[in-house]
Amino acid sequence: xxxxxxxxxxxxxxxxxxxxxxxxxxxxxxxxxxxxxxxxxxxxxxxxxxxxxxxxxxxxxxxxxxxxxxxxxxxxxxxxxxxxxxxxxxxxxxxxxxxxxxxxxxxxxxxxxxxxxxxxxxxxxxxxxxxxxxxxxxxxxxxxx
Numbered sequence: 234x235x236x237x238x239x240x241x242x243x244x245x246x247x248x249x250x251x252x253x254x255x256x257x258x259x260x261x262x263x264x265x266x267x268x269x270x271x272x273x274x275x276x277x278x279x280x281x282x283x284x285x286x287x288x289x290x291x292x293x294x295x296x297x298x299x300x301x302x303x304x305x306x307x308x309x310x311x312x313x314x315x316x317x318x319x320x321x322x323x324x325x326x327x328x329x330x331x332x333x334x335x336x337x338x339x340x341x342x343x344x345x346x347x348x349x350x351x352x353x354x355x356x357x358x359x360x361x362x363x364x365x366x367x368x369x370x371x372x373x374x375x376x377x378x
Contacts, residue, residue, distance in 0.1 A: 262325065263285050265319075
């Protein structure tokens with residue numbers, strides 16, 4: 234007599250993000266320094282597409298991680314040769330265009346390689362500027378009073 238065991242399929246899908254951290258599309262743009270009218274300004278990089286990438290984020294930490302990873306990629310794409318003294322990687326909300334993150338890189342005078350400024354990654358979550366942070370702050374203020 235042969236016994237057949239029935240196996241249950243397990244779901245491999247990731248759980249849906251909580252409602253306060255719904256997934257958002259983020260577009261990344263590269264700016265490079267330009268000298269004009271005797272002052273330094275930042276303009277779009279003509280060597281890369283605009284936007285250079287589009288990512289989906291579901292948590293606050295995702296923006297900073299994406300800026301670090303994409304910054305390394307942009308540094309490699311621009312290559313060693315110091316055509317630019319540095320670059321900025323700007324993350325904007327794909328839906329509203331609002332600024333959600335920023336990273337700045339500079340060209341090393343010793344090697345010519347692009348390096349991130351220490352502490353040069355900023356995201357809107359760092360300043361509590363996302364809607365879910367403001368709701369949390371309001372709730373904390375209500376419970377404190």
